[in-house]
Amino acid sequence: MMKPIHIVGGGLAGSEAAWQIARRGVPVVLHEMRPVRGTEAHKTESLAELVCSNSFRSDDAEANAVGLLHAEMRMADSLIMRMGDSHQVPAGGALAVDRDGFAAAVTAALEAHPLVSIERGEVAGLPPEEWDSVIVATGPLTSAALADSIRALTGEESLAFFDAIAPIVHFDSIDRSIAWFQSRYDKPGPGGTGADYLNCPMTEAEYNAFVDALLAGDKTEFKDWEASTPYFDGCLPIEVMAERGRETLRHGPMKPVGLTNPNNPTVKAYAIVQLRQDNALGTLYNMVGFQTKLKYGAQTAIFRMIPGLQNAEFARLGGLHRNTFLNSPKLLDPSLRLKAMPRLRFAGQITGCEGYVESASVGLLAGRFAAAERLGEAVSLPPPTTAFGALLGHITGGHIVAEDGPTRSFQPMNVNFGLFPPIEVPKEPGKRLRGAEKTLAKKKALTGRARADAAAWLGLPVAEAAE
Numbered sequence: 001m002m003k004p005i006h007i008v009g010g011g012l013a014g015s016e017a018a019w020q021i022a023r024r025g026v027p028v029v030l031h032e033m034r035p036v037r038g039t040e041a042h043k044t045e046s047l048a049e050l051v052c053s054n055s056f057r058s059d060d061a062e063a064n065a066v067g068l069l070h071a072e073m074r075m076a077d078s079l080i081m082r083m084g085d086s087h088q089v090p091a092g093g094a095l096a097v098d099r100d101g102f103a104a105a106v107t108a109a110l111e112a113h114p115l116v117s118i119e120r121g122e123v124a125g126l127p128p129e130e131w132d133s134v135i136v137a138t139g140p141l142t143s144a145a146l147a148d149s150i151r152a153l154t155g156e157e158s159l160a161f162f163d164a165i166a167p168i169v170h171f172d173s174i175d176r177s178i179a180w181f182q183s184r185y186d187k188p189g190p191g192g193t194g195a196d197y198l199n200c201p202m203t204e205a206e207y208n209a210f211v212d213a214l215l216a217g218d219k220t221e222f223k224d225w226e227a228s229t230p231y232f233d234g235c236l237p238i239e240v241m242a243e244r245g246r247e248t249l250r251h252g253p254m255k256p257v258g259l260t261n262p263n264n265p266t267v268k269a270y271a272i273v274q275l276r277q278d279n280a281l282g283t284l285y286n287m288v289g290f291q292t293k294l295k296y297g298a299q300t301a302i303f304r305m306i307p308g309l310q311n312a313e314f315a316r317l318g319g320l321h322r323n324t325f326l327n328s329p330k331l332l333d334p335s336l337r338l339k340a341m342p343r344l345r346f347a348g349q350i351t352g353c354e355g356y357v358e359s360a361s362v363g364l365l366a367g368r369f370a371a372a373e374r375l376g377e378a379v380s381l382p383p384p385t386t387a388f389g390a391l392l393g394h395i396t397g398g399h400i401v402a403e404d405g406p407t408r409s410f411q412p413m414n415v416n417f418g419l420f421p422p423i424e425v426p427k428e429p430g431k432r433l434r435g436a437e438k439t440l441a442k443k444k445a446l447t448g449r450a451r452a453d454a455a456a457w458l459g460l461p462v463a464e465a466a467e
């Protein structure tokens with residue numbers, strides 16, 4: 001009997017890693033502490049629970065880096081993408097999923113696999129020595145006992161900071177005589193209709209009153225040690241955005257572009273709040289980009305100032321959560337093993353990637369690497385030109401570490417084109433590209449190269465992938 005690989009944490013990364021290992025014919029034991037012990041954000045005992053938004057973001061594999069990552073993961077037979085695709089809900093150009101159906105399907109697929117056993121319970125310290133190959137995928141809310149032992153082993157302080165959760169509203173409490181359905185620029189996207197978001201318009205006076213209320217609203221106080229904790233720009237709380245400038249929200253989550261109010265088509269709204277379907281039934285909608293650390297009472301009062309939400313009932317209000325992650329460029333080797341104890345491999349957000357899809361993709365890589373090692377094969381790293389390779393590069397070495405401040409410079413990051421090696425746009429005779437056209441051509445060249453290289457790395461037909 002082959003010895004099993006142990007995975008600690010059955011979230012996005014751990015579930016994907018388990019699948020990848022089992023599909024190579026290697027046994028795996030997946031340790032998940034829920035429901036024996038919970039986290040501040042998880043609500044269920046399902047594997048791969050989505051703790052906040054239900055979106056896997058853009059599904060555009062030609063012009064968007066996370067869309068490209070989707071495509072590469074599908075090529076690698078990703079369980080997370082397979083179940084995401086089969087549980088999608090309409091969301092314009094994005095891939096959004098019915099969170100309960102999705103998590104139940106991932107759980108069922110792993111429970112049914114003959115090479116996967118699932119053990120419920122916390123791994124409350126370093127994994128026992130007899131576990132000779134372990135993937136730690138315990139996420140941003142890693143339990144304190146395990147986090148402490150990793151910190152003791154590495155000698156590095158894990159950096160903690162906060163993510164803020166966006167509120168969810170009951171659909172039937174939204175005033176549909178004010179809010180209208182439309183996707184930005186009427187984009188249909190995968191599984192969408194072009195009219196998937198509910199839009200709440202604001203006049204200039206309403207916007208200013210709203211920003212004033214955000215600035216004045218009661219917020220959760222930071223403790224001393226939390227005060228210096230940096231935010232990451234992808235998930236800024238709205239009141240922090242409002243503090244950065246009166247116009248910041250109008251250029252961020254409340255931007256009014258690509259939308260026309262059918263009740264007042266000749267007048268452009270000054271700002272627009274968008275809500276996106278959150279469950280398959282269509283009974284819940286989340287406020288897009290509205291992460292917040294406002295206190296609950298303040299949230300209810302302030303969000304009801306939004307036209308269309310004056311009677312809103314909230315299924316869940318926003319909240320605050322810590323994020324635990326390693327100084328990976330220093331601590332991990334190129335195949336995600338801890339240099340100080342190579343039987344431990346890390347995956348998911350704890351490695352310093354950011355987002356559901358990125359976490360799952362690092363789980364996918366860790367699973368492939370661990371399985372290859374167990375089978376006595378050479379570990380093959382993805383080319384740096386692929387989204388897989390770009391993300392892995394960020395985690396294990398691409399980042400230039402600056403040691404000149406109180407906090408280290410390595411920060412969690414979504415996949416983005418800045419992580420890819422540059423490419424020359426192929427010149428067309430007699431045509432000179434400029435501006436947006438040139439940017440798009442560059443993205444298409446990068447993603448075409450990435451898909452072809454990913455296919456070659458995975459041993460798939462290259463021509464089809466590059467198309």
Ligand SMILES: Cc1cc2nc3c(=O)[nH]c(=O)nc-3n(C[C@H](O)[C@H](O)[C@H](O)COP(=O)(O)OP(=O)(O)OC[C@H]3O[C@@H](n4cnc5c(N)ncnc54)[C@H](O)[C@@H]3O)c2cc1C
Pocket residue numbers: 008009010011012013014031032033034038039041042048049050051052053054055121122123124125137138139140141142143146163164165320321322323347348349350354355356357359360
């Ligand atoms: C509050 C919050 C909101 C977020 N919102 C978004 C969002 O909207 N969109 C997005 O793309 N990303 C979001 N993220 C970021 C991130 O992508 C997700 O947290 C993602 O789930 C990370 O995947 P993971 O597999 O690394 O961790 P998780 O999915 O959190 O999985 C880790 C698992 O490990 C288990 N565990 C922890 N410690 C132990 C232990 N000692 N023993 C056994 N099991 C253990 C946990 O119970 C959990 O199931 C958010 C993060 C947080 C904290």
